[in-house]
Amino acid sequence: MTMIHDKVQNTGSALAISGVSKVFNKGNDNEVVALSDVNLDVHTGEFISLIGPSGCGKSTLLRVIGDLTGFDSGTVQVSGKTPEDARKERLYGIAFQQAALFDWRSVSKNIELPLELAGWDKSARETRSAELLDMVQLSDFGTHRPWELSGGMQQRVAIARSLAVDPPLLLMDEPFGALDEMTRERMQNELLRIRLETGKTIVFVTHSIPEAVYLSDRVVVMSPRPGRITAEISVNLGDRTEITRESDNFFHSVTAVREALRLHDTSGSGVSSHRGEI
Amino acid sequence: MNSKLSYVWPPILVATLFLGAWQLLVVIQEIKPFLLPAPSLIASEFSNGATLMWGAAVYTGTTAFLGLLFGTVAGLFMALLAQRFITVDKLVTPLAAGLATVPIIALTPILNNMFNITSRTPRVLVTTIIVLFPIFVNVMRGLLQVNPVQLELMRSLNAAPRTTLRVLRIPNAIPFFFTGLKIAAPLAVIAALVAEYFGGPQEGLGSRIASAAANTAYGRAWAYVLAAIITGLIFYLTIIAIERLVTPRSAPALAKS
Numbered sequence: 341m342t343m344i345h346d347k348v349q350n351t352g353s354a355l356a357i358s359g360v361s362k363v364f365n366k367g368n369d370n371e372v373v374a375l376s377d378v379n380l381d382v383h384t385g386e387f388i389s390l391i392g393p394s395g396c397g398k399s400t401l402l403r404v405i406g407d408l409t410g411f412d413s414g415t416v417q418v419s420g421k422t423p424e425d426a427r428k429e430r431l432y433g434i435a436f437q438q439a440a441l442f443d444w445r446s447v448s449k450n451i452e453l454p455l456e457l458a459g460w461d462k463s464a465r466e467t468r469s470a471e472l473l474d475m476v477q478l479s480d481f482g483t484h485r486p487w488e489l490s491g492g493m494q495q496r497v498a499i500a501r502s503l504a505v506d507p508p509l510l511l512m513d514e515p516f517g518a519l520d521e522m523t524r525e526r527m528q529n530e531l532l533r534i535r536l537e538t539g540k541t542i543v544f545v546t547h548s549i550p551e552a553v554y555l556s557d558r559v560v561v562m563s564p565r566p567g568r569i570t571a572e573i574s575v576n577l578g579d580r581t582e583i584t585r586e587s588d589n590f591f592h593s594v595t596a597v598r599e600a601l602r603l604h605d606t607s608g609s610g611v612s613s614h615r616g617e618i
Numbered sequence: 619m620n621s622k623l624s625y626v627w628p629p630i631l632v633a634t635l636f637l638g639a640w641q642l643l644v645v646i647q648e649i650k651p652f653l654l655p656a657p658s659l660i661a662s663e664f665s666n667g668a669t670l671m672w673g674a675a676v677y678t679g680t681t682a683f684l685g686l687l688f689g690t691v692a693g694l695f696m697a698l699l700a701q702r703f704i705t706v707d708k709l710v711t712p713l714a715a716g717l718a719t720v721p722i723i724a725l726t727p728i729l730n731n732m733f734n735i736t737s738r739t740p741r742v743l744v745t746t747i748i749v750l751f752p753i754f755v756n757v758m759r760g761l762l763q764v765n766p767v768q769l770e771l772m773r774s775l776n777a778a779p780r781t782t783l784r785v786l787r788i789p790n791a792i793p794f795f796f797t798g799l800k801i802a803a804p805l806a807v808i809a810a811l812v813a814e815y816f817g818g819p820q821e822g823l824g825s826r827i828a829s830a831a832a833n834t835a836y837g838r839a840w841a842y843v844l845a846a847i848i849t850g851l852i853f854y855l856t857i858i859a860i861e862r863l864v865t866p867r868s869a870p871a872l873a874k875s
Contacts, residue, residue: 406774407773408773408774428776432774434771436767436770438765438767440767440768442785442786442789444792453785454775456785457775457776457781457785458775
């Protein structure tokens with residue numbers, strides 16, 4: 341992990357976001373400033389988490405990067421390209437909270453979907469999906485239908501699908517949010533292993549503090565109304581092992597993120613973020 | 619095995635009790651056949667006239683089948699065309715409600731005048747129109763009620779609308795299509811049968827029911843009704859069998875998680 345981290349620090353920018361703002365329902369009574377002057381640079385190979393309460397714009401920011409939604413001002417560069425060009429050139433893979441697998445396709449065919457759309461021929465697709473099934477440790481399940489798999493297994497298929505065309509960037513929107521705690525921790529380790537094997541740059545949206553700390557090189561803290569970045573906390577845990585989650589270092593980072601979140605919590609209660617809406 | 623039996627027994631038991639009570643009521647109360655013929659009378663008329671029943675059922679069944687075929691093709695075509703313009707699922711429901719109020723069967727006399735009344739054409743046409751609507755509405759729903767996350771995924775993969783239609787919308791619509799077919803198939807038999815009440819060739823179930831009733835042969839009229847029910851059931855069960863073949867087994871109906 342450290343090795344990859346050091347190597348990639350020098351290889352340039354995977355993502356450059358500068359002065360990005362986005363307003364929903366502009367000019368209406370229910371106008372919401374989803375993103376306000378967001379600046380963020382991500383190095384190639386870096387793992388960053390976006391964390392914050394509901395409505396802080398973390399998912400919106402992820403969608404802006406993926407060109408799934410537009411933005412009003414500022415610039416975004418994904419591998420030096422506009423988000424639209426990056427999407428059209430398939431420079432990123434994406435995984436959502438829902439695995440969103442196609443029920444009418446086998447597990448293998450689900451993983452092959454991005455390859456089909458990218459025009460790969462059949463034998464190349466099959467070789468690649470077998471490779472990816474192996475990576476997510478589901479080699480025996482290629483011919484199964486998605487609904488025959490557990491939630492964690494479905495999410496692993498979704499991750500394999502997001503890696504299919506071997507894009508340099510991986511966008512993940514709370515991919516483990518619907519999983520139970522045990523599965524979730526196992527999936528986190530899987531993701532770190534996949535990251536080591538592939539060297540992908542990963543932008544990971546979550547609202548779990550321990551998850552963000554455990555996975556990331558850097559935790560980006562966001563706060564709502566208007567959605568903006570309020571803190572960036574570097575995490576230096578080295579190689580994650582079984583005892584990482586119990587180490588002092590881990591607790592210090594968790595505390596640092598928690599305090600950064602609390603600092604900008606406008607509700608004062610430390611939990612709710614809905615003050616002033618009643 | 620056990621669970622299969624538990625599905626079969628209750629309807630058989632209910633049907634037997636119902637027919638028994640019916641028979642008993644007719645015999646004890648000495649109800650005249652023009653009011654309510656006994657099941658035994660209907661059964662004997664049915665077996666005595668089996669050849670005639672079969673011929674009539676084949677005639678009406680052919681009309682129904684042709685109407686179902688043309689209506690399905692037309693409904694599918696219309697849905698594929700319409701989904702390019704109607705992109706919001708909310709619009710489909712009022713459209714469906716509006717279409718449901720059109721008294722299509724009442725068009726038969728008009729169609730009889732427009733086309734050759736001695737041919738099957740006006741009947742097939744009415745059946746086609748009746749079938750078209752449930753197919754159209756259900757397939758539209760299936761094309762539009764797509765998981766938004768899957769749509770986002772398709773966008774992230776830079777899929778053209780045509781590709782999204784082929785890869786996501788059409789497969790998504792297949793269960794909806796079968797729902798439409800299951801509504802349309804028995805409806806096709808009813809439409810083909812009722813269309814015969816407005817004149818034309820006298821070979822079908824509808825014509826036979828009408829003429830038997832006009833001749834006070836009530837047992838026979840009811841026997842033809844029974845033949846019509848069986849024809850409708852055959853259509854329905856055929857669709858179910860095709861659905862089983864086409865859609866993978868034990869797929870959860872709402873596996874959208």
